Amino acid sequence: xxxxxxxxxxxYYLPLSFLLTLMLFFGLEALPGVVVSLFLRYYPSVGLxxxxxxxxxxxxxxxxxxxxxxxxxxxxxxxxxxDIRLMGQRIFWQVFCPATLFLLLFQFAVYL
Numbered sequence: 001x002x003x004x005x006x007x008x009x010x011x012y013y014l015p016l017s018f019l020l021t022l023m024l025f026f027g028l029e030a031l032p033g034v035v036v037s038l039f040l041r042y043y044p045s046v047g048l049x050x051x052x053x054x055x056x057x058x059x060x061x062x063x064x065x066x067x068x069x070x071x072x073x074x075x076x077x078x079x080x081x082x083d084i085r086l087m088g089q090r091i092f093w094q095v096f097c098p099a100t101l102f103l104l105l106f107q108f109a110v111y112l
Contacts, residue, residue, distance in 0.1 A: 015058075016058065016061065016062075016098055016099070016102055017098075019034050019058060019062055020062055020065060020066065020094065020098055022034065023062055023063075023065075023066040024066065024069065024094075027066075031059070031063075034058070034059070034062070035055055035059070038051075038054060038055045038058055039051055039055060042054050042055075053109065057102070057105050057106065057109065058102075060101065060105060061097070061098040061101035061102045061105065062098065064097065064098075064101060065093050065094070065097045065098040065101070068092075068093045068097060069089070069090070069093035069094060072089045072092075072093065073086050073089040073090055073093060
């Protein structure tokens with residue numbers, strides 16, 4: 001976090017990458033814990049409707065990115081991270097796709 005002019009700017013937003021890492025390690029078994037942790041984090045401060053919207057805001061990019069990664073970069077446990085053949089798929093599904101979906105959903109929610 002830094003201050004630019006009159007406002008505070010977050011330079012890195014790590015919850016999405018952390019939750020995607022949990023999904024990559026634990027698969028679908030991580031979803032109940034993700035939902036409970038997001039609920040406990042947001043419900044006391046914003047209420048039920050915004051909490052459900054926030055949980056969906058996280059879950060949609062996570063599940064789509066995790067599913068795409070599992071389909072297009074198979075056998076991730078058997079392949080070293082230095083394998084150049086899978087590097088493009090990994091960058092797309094672990095970096096570009098979740099961040100883009102998260103931002104698009106956020107812009108859609110702000111518009112509504």
